[in-house]
Amino acid sequence: MRLILIGPPGVGKGTQAQHLQELLGIPHVSTGDLLRSAVQEGSPVGREAKGYMESGRLVPDDLIARLLAERLDRRDAAQGFLLDGFPRTVAQVEALDRLLAARGSTIDLVIALSAPEVEIVRRLSGRRVCPKCGAVYHLDNLPPASSGVCDACGTPLVQRSDDTETVIRERLRVYGEETLPVTEVYRERNVLAVVDGSDNAAVVASRLTEIVKGS
């Protein structure tokens, strides 16, 4: 199954992607994660993307499309994948169409998660991540057992540099302007399911299970 998970930053895409990945046995392909790895490695792509990411802007379409094409050509994505964070612009929808057409496939389902802005800002500003193993925590909802330290590997937790309030507001503005039109494209193609992501993660996960099983 080829699936897209779409929604504003902080709506819970990462958590639900993990659930769907386990449910469907397909790889979770997050363009944000691919970019963060490139930045951490200091690769040419990473050096170009860094400034955009730190200010909450989108990196250029051609750069992200190249990174994604490489990832989708890996063997584990041959039978399906779950895309998270892409496409974020209508131009990226077209790039994805071309990329899939060249490989003889199409998108089966697009799930859009939604939540009110106040809830999103609350979730993102309290988010803390482990820079070593990628585990995600929340100061109120999901604190680590020992304050400030990853339960899994003991590494000190950090706040993503784009999870500060000013950058969060910018990311939400960009989402409204650039990414909401993407959901309309998929609505017109009759592959869109909209899901309320403001409930707790287990409730949202069971809604997603029903939708995926019924599709």
Ligand code: AMP
């Ligand atoms: P995310 O983890 O999905 O919130 O992505 C973090 C940042 O990476 C975004 O704010 C953008 O700067 C960049 N990014 C991730 N995916 C894309 C994309 N599809 N197009 C452009 N920029 C992206």
